[in-house]
Amino acid sequence: MAEGQRRDFYAWFWRAPLLVWQLLFFVVPLAFMFVMSFWLVKNYRMTPAFAFDNWAKMLGWNIFWSSYAYTMALAVAATILASVLAFPAAYGLAFRVTDTTRRWALFFLIIPFFTSYLVRVYAWQVVLAGNGVISAMLGWVGLGPISLLNTPIGTLVGYLTLSFPLVVILQTISLASIDKTLIEAAHNMGCSPLRTVFSVIIPAAKVGLIVAGLFCFILSFGDFVSPYYLGGSKPPTLSIMIVDSTKSGQQWPRAAVIAVVMILSLLAIAFTAVKFAYRRRG
Amino acid sequence: MNTEKATSWALYIYIAIAFAFIFTPIIWSFIFSFNSDRFPSLPLGSFSLKWYQTILSRPEVLEAAWTSLVVAACSSLLSTFIGFCTAYTDYRYSFLGKQAYLALAMLPPTIPLIIMALAMLSWLAQIGLSGQVVSIIIAHTVLGAPFAMAVIRLRLNDMDPNLEAASWNLGASEWRAMREVVVPFAMPSIIAALCLTAAVSFDEFAVAWFVSGLNKTIPVVILEILQGNVDPQINAIGTFVFVISITLIVVAQVLMLSKGKKEETAQ
Numbered sequence: 001m002a003e004g005q006r007r008d009f010y011a012w013f014w015r016a017p018l019l020v021w022q023l024l025f026f027v028v029p030l031a032f033m034f035v036m037s038f039w040l041v042k043n044y045r046m047t048p049a050f051a052f053d054n055w056a057k058m059l060g061w062n063i064f065w066s067s068y069a070y071t072m073a074l075a076v077a078a079t080i081l082a083s084v085l086a087f088p089a090a091y092g093l094a095f096r097v098t099d100t101t102r103r104w105a106l107f108f109l110i111i112p113f114f115t116s117y118l119v120r121v122y123a124w125q126v127v128l129a130g131n132g133v134i135s136a137m138l139g140w141v142g143l144g145p146i147s148l149l150n151t152p153i154g155t156l157v158g159y160l161t162l163s164f165p166l167v168v169i170l171q172t173i174s175l176a177s178i179d180k181t182l183i184e185a186a187h188n189m190g191c192s193p194l195r196t197v198f199s200v201i202i203p204a205a206k207v208g209l210i211v212a213g214l215f216c217f218i219l220s221f222g223d224f225v226s227p228y229y230l231g232g233s234k235p236p237t238l239s240i241m242i243v244d245s246t247k248s249g250q251q252w253p254r255a256a257v258i259a260v261v262m263i264l265s266l267l268a269i270a271f272t273a274v275k276f277a278y279r280r281r282g
Numbered sequence: 283m284n285t286e287k288a289t290s291w292a293l294y295i296y297i298a299i300a301f302a303f304i305f306t307p308i309i310w311s312f313i314f315s316f317n318s319d320r321f322p323s324l325p326l327g328s329f330s331l332k333w334y335q336t337i338l339s340r341p342e343v344l345e346a347a348w349t350s351l352v353v354a355a356c357s358s359l360l361s362t363f364i365g366f367c368t369a370y371t372d373y374r375y376s377f378l379g380k381q382a383y384l385a386l387a388m389l390p391p392t393i394p395l396i397i398m399a400l401a402m403l404s405w406l407a408q409i410g411l412s413g414q415v416v417s418i419i420i421a422h423t424v425l426g427a428p429f430a431m432a433v434i435r436l437r438l439n440d441m442d443p444n445l446e447a448a449s450w451n452l453g454a455s456e457w458r459a460m461r462e463v464v465v466p467f468a469m470p471s472i473i474a475a476l477c478l479t480a481a482v483s484f485d486e487f488a489v490a491w492f493v494s495g496l497n498k499t500i501p502v503v504i505l506e507i508l509q510g511n512v513d514p515q516i517n518a519i520g521t522f523v524f525v526i527s528i529t530l531i532v533v534a535q536v537l538m539l540s541k542g543k544k545e546e547t548a549q
Contacts, residue, residue, distance in 0.1 A: 010456045011375060015383075018368040018427065021360075022386050025424050029405035030393070036404050089300040092293030107535065108301065114481050114527035115308050118504045119520030122512065123307035126314060133310070165304050193289070222394020224488070229508060239396045246492070252404055259397045270392070 030263075037256035044250050058257045063235070068261070071237040074152060074227070075220040078159035082167045082216045083209065085160075090171030091197070094178075106172065109165045120161055121229050128154055128230065150232030158226020163216040170215065174208020175201065210277040214270060221266065238262055308524070315517035333518040343503060343519065349415060350484055350499040357422035358480035364423065365430025365475055370464065372431075373438040374446075388428050398425070399492035406493055413495025421489045426479030433478060433538075437471030438464075470537045477534035481527045 040049045058064050093105050112120070127133045130147030138146060148154050182204060186196045202209065224239035233240050242258050245251040318330035337343045368387050372380075390398070402421045406412040411420065441464070449459040465472075487501035494502055500523055507516045 007456070011371075014367045014371045015375070016367075017364045018371075018383070018387055018431075021364055021423065021427070022390075025402070025405075025420050026390055027386070029398075029401035032405045032408065033397075033401040085300070088293060089297045092290075092297050096290045096293050105297075109304070110531065111528065112304055112308065114485060114531050115311075115524045116485055116487075116501060116504060116520045118487060118501060118508055119311045119516060119523070120307035122508055122516050122520075123311040123314065125512075127306065127310055160303070161307060164300075168300065193286075218392060218394060222396050224396050239394070242396050242400055246400055246403070252400070255400050256404070259400050262394065262397060266392075266394070 033256045034260055036253050037260055039253045041251060041253060046252060054253045054257045058254055058261075064241070064258075067235055067238055067241060070235050071221060071227075071239070072265070074155055074159065074237065075217050078156055078163065078220040079213050079217045081156065082160055082164050083171075083213045086164060086167040086171050086212070087209075089168050090175050091201075093168070093172045094175035095183075102172070102176065106169060109169050112161075112165045117162060118225060121158055121225050124154070124157055124161065124230055125149060128157065149230060150234065152231060155227045155231030158230040159216075159220040159223060162223055162226065163219045166219070167212045167216050170212035171205075171209060174205040174212070177208075178204045207277045210273050214273045217269065218266060221262065311517045311520050312524075314514050315521045317514065320513055333513070333515045336513075336515045337518050337522075342498070343500075346498045346500050346503045347522075349418075349494075349497050350501075352415060353418045353422060353490075353499055354480040354483040356419045357426055357483045358476045360419070360423040361426030361479045362430045362434075362472060362475045364427040365432075365479075366434050366468065366472060368427070368431045369434040369438055369468075370460075372435060373441070387431055390424055390428050395425075395486070395488040399489040402489055403492040412493050413497070415494075415497045417493040417495070418490050418497070418499065421493055422479075422483040422486060425486060425489065426482050429482060430475035430479050433475045433534075434468055434471045437468050437538075441467050474534035474538050477530040477537075481530045484523065484527055484530075 036046070037054055038050050038052065039046050040051055040053060041047075093102050097105070125132075128148040129135065130149070132147075132149075134148065135146055148157070178201060182200055183196060186200045191200070222239055224237065224243050227233060227237040228240055228243075231237075236244065238258050238261070242255045245255040245258070313326070315333055316329055316331070317326050318332065319327035372384060372387075377383075398421070402417075402424075403412055406417050406420070411417055445463055445467070446459050449463050450456070454462065485501060487499075487505050490499045491502045491505055498506070500519060504516055504519055504523075507513070507519075
C-alpha cells in the first residue's frame, strides 16, 4: 500500500505542473473572459453582472459585422494565397533537392520566427510606402509612384510575412513524408507529372496541407499589427477592435464579446477543416 | 527528361523568389539600421551608427532590455520544467483522460495572441497580478510550455523504455532513475527547450503589451516606437534582438544535432 502511494505520488509529481499552471493561467483566464463579457461598465469601472447589454450592443452594431466580414475575407484570402504560393516551393523542397539542402532550407525558414515581427512590418512600411523602395523601382520602369501602404494589399503582405514561412515548412514536411512508391507507381502507369500532383500527391498530403492552411488562417485572423500598420485600419479588423476597446476605451467586456465571437468562429472553422481533412474520398 | 530538368530549375527559381520575399524585410531592416536617413528611401543615405547611439543613450531602452532578460530567463525555466514534466508523463504513462491532458498541453499556440492578451489581462487584474514583471513571466510560461514539451518529447522518443526499467531492476528508486538516467538522456533537449522558450519570450509583444503595465519589454518598446514617432532606431533595436534570438536558436539547433550524431556513430 505504501509502495503504491509512493508510486502515485511520483506519477502525480510529473502530471501536476501542467494541470495546475494551464488551468490557472490558461483555461481559467479564457473562461473568465467569457464571464466578463456579461459584466457591465459603470463610471469606467467594471461591475459583476449577468447582463446581455454588451452582446446586444456589439451584435446589433453594423460596424462590428462589416469588420467581421472584412477580417474573415482578408484571413481567407491570406490562407488561399499562402497555400497556393507555398505549394510549388514545398514541392521543390520535398522532391527536387537533397536531404541536406532540405534541412538547411527548413532551418532558414525558421529564422523569421525569431526576428521581431514588428520590425519586419516596419521594414515593409518603408518598402511599400509612396516614397519607398518598391515605388522607386517601379519608377525606374516608368510606373508609379504607387503606395501600397494603407491598402488591403499592405495587410495581406503583412499576413504573409507572418504565416508564409510556417506554411512552407508544414507543406514541405507533409509532402516529404508521402510514400514515394505511390508516386513511382503513378509514373509507371503513365500518369503525367501534373496529374500526379493533383490526383496522387495532393490527396496523399491532404491532412498536412489543410493543417498548414489552418495555421495561416489562425495567425492572420488574430493579427492586429499588419491591418493597423500596413492596412491603415480602414476598416478596423476584429483584433484592432479588441485593442482599441481594451486600451483606450476601457471597455473590457465589449472586447471580451469580440474575443468570444472570434474563438467561436475559429472553432467552427478548425472543426470543419479537420472534418474535411479526414473525410474519406468517396 | 529535358522537361524534368526544366521543371526542376523553374522550381529552384521559384524557391529563390519565395525566400527573397521572406528575407526582404529582414535584410532591409538590417540595412536601414545603418542608414543615416530619418525616412529611408532609395537611393540610400550614408553609412551611420547614429541609430545605435540613439538607443544606447535612452535609459528606458536599456531598462526594457533588462526586463526582457529577466522575463525570458524566468519564463524559459518555468516553461521548460512544465514541458519536461508533461513530456515525461506522456512518454511514461497512459491513463484515463490522457487525450484531454495532451490537448490541454498543446492548445495555447492555437489561440490568437491578442485573445490570450485580453484573457490574461482581465484574469490577472482580477487576482491582483497585472501590471508587474511577474505578470509577463506567468503569461510567457503558458505560451512557451507547449514548445518545450514538443522538443523534449521528441528526444524522449529516442530513449529505450527498457533503460529506465533496467535501472529499477538494479535497485534504483524511480527518483534516482529519473536523476541518473532520464534527465541526463534528455539534457540536450532540455537546454534546447530553454533556448527556444527564451527566444519565444524575447519576441512576444501582444500579451506583454497588455499585461506589463509600466514594465516594458523590448518588443513593447518597439511597438510604442511604431505607434509614435517612427524612426530607424527601431531597426537598430531589431538587429540587437535578432542577434540574441538567432544565437539562442543556433545553440539549440547545434545541441540537438551534435548529440544526435554522436549517438549515431556510437551505434
